[in-house]
Amino acid sequence: MALWQLSATELASLLARREVSAKDALFAHIERIDQVDGRVRAFTEVMRERAAVDAEQSDQRRHRGEARGPLDGLPVSIKECFDVEGRPTTLGLPSWRGRLATRDAALIDLLRAAGAVIVGRTNLSQTMLYHEARNPIFGQTANPWSLAHAPGGSSGGSAAAVAAGMCVLSVGTDLGGSVRVPCHFCGISGIKPSLDRLPMRGYRTVAPGQEAVRAMAGPMARTVDDLALFFRSLDPDKMSELDPRSVPLPWVDPRTVRMKELRVGVFVDDGVLAVSGSIARAVERAAEALRASGSEVRPFEPPDVRGVISAYLGALSSDGGVTALAALAGGEVDPVLKPLRRIAQLPAAARRIAVRVARAAGQTSVAWMLDVMGEKSVAELWELIDRLAAHRGALLAAMDRHAVDVLLCPVFATPAFPHGGSKNFTLAANHSILFNALQLPAGVVPVTRVREAEAHRADASRDILVRAAVKADAQSAGLPIGVQVVGRVWKDHVVLAAMRAIEREVSPTDAFPRTPVEVIGSVG
DSSP, X not given: OOGXXXXXXXXXXXXXXXXXXXXXXXXXXXXXXXXXXHHXXXXXXXXXXXXHHHHHHHHHHHHXXXXXXXXXXXXEEEETXXXXXXXXXXXXXXXXXXXXXXXXXXXXXXXXXXXOEEEEEEOOOGGGOSSSOEETTTEEOOBTTBTTBOOOSSSHHHHHHHHTTSOSEEEEEESSSTTHHHHHHHTOEEEEOSTTSSOOTTBOOSSTTOOSSOOEEEEEESSHHHHHHHHXXXXXXXXXXXXXXXXXXXXXXXXXXXXXXXXXXXXXOOSSSOOOHHHHHHHHHHHHHHHHTTOEEEEOOOTTHHHHHHHHHHHHTTTTTHHHHHHHTTSOOOTTHHHXXXXXXXXXXXXXXXXXXXXXXXXXXXXXXXXXXXXXXXXXXXXXXXXXXXXXXXXXXXXXXXXXXXXXXXXXXXXXXXXXXXXXXGGGGHHHHXXXXXXXXXXXXXXXXXXXXXXXXXXXXXXXXHHHHHHHHHTOTTOEEEEEEEOOTTOHHHHHHHHHHHHHHHTTSTTSOOSSOOOOSSOO
């Protein structure tokens, strides 16, 4: 088996036994990048020279018996939103091309301190506000399972790089499903950990200072054990030193979790958008896997999901889009952002009229977004933040009443959609957005692939959201499907334990979406 086909855990084991060198591992992945990234376009830049130096230093440390841990010598990538000294951090915005970073982001410092070899930065959606990885500067990233489909976003470049074997690990960020949706679309694992589990100094956003809902970095890899390897390799005290908001909490091994004592609440429909048949089947298959591991699985109904998402959208748009619009000014704007830009710019009176018109036309999802988004007063913003806190308390109270430790649910309403499919499709990420709004740790594990008979949706609604779902389903046969596991704050290891149990049960089956994929241009 070629080195680029190995998981992070497998490659780390070979490095530890000195059966391969860090230089061997790096050059195998660079060769793989050269082979397939011209079609996938996952990377915004490949740091060949610095990576070669870092790999050489890793080999020297290991020769002296001074290896820094399991990450030492592993080829990893990081999303373009993290600063690299002397290079621009653009978020795909032409107006930001001249913004050169004066120092590395804390996560880059942390990864290098652990010995990781950073091979490059990965592509993202312009502004990081939609579920694709495309922008006017770096172009469009494709899904390795089907080059006609999006890899998800905004961390789509990271997911594509891992799924295609161009690196063993990548670090993305997640404000509205931006780690979890790409993992689901590309058939890999990932986690949005508890808030402040990882350092975020040097992370760039189009809305600095917006803290009603905060983004969190998270690892993306081909196996759940690879995610655990990532966390156990990092020094919590070093994290806190690099970013005072990062909590120096020791990592707990997921293997210590007793699965027979785990209680799981499962749901599929949350009242926003019905999920595809393949998604519902994947959640039920994951529930069966957890039952087989000895866990108790019971139905769960999350309280007032529409209210949570309304508060989330209202808070994130409370500046009336002024900050994002300023970043977009003077440069090319991705077509997907144009409807959001129009919504943001509507005066209050025009917005109220637009809501009535949309409802009359059967566009209930558009009316909903128009109604809750837009400029808010400071008092209104504070009220929204208070509502988000209340919603979080309500969900945790519901988990207590039902005596459940983790939740099992969909990631996204559909499988991966064709390029451009994120337009007017924000609410399809409702299951992921829910746990950003409530700031709970949530991970994704691949389970199955879409069957031919599932590639359709029988719904004649005029609503633009439903029509987009119909289009996505119609072109989904063969694509991977993941499920989401959600836990309580600081119980990230419990989330990974449940994901690991699901993976152990489903991965031997023929339907399991195996990565890395060959990248052949269409669904395999």
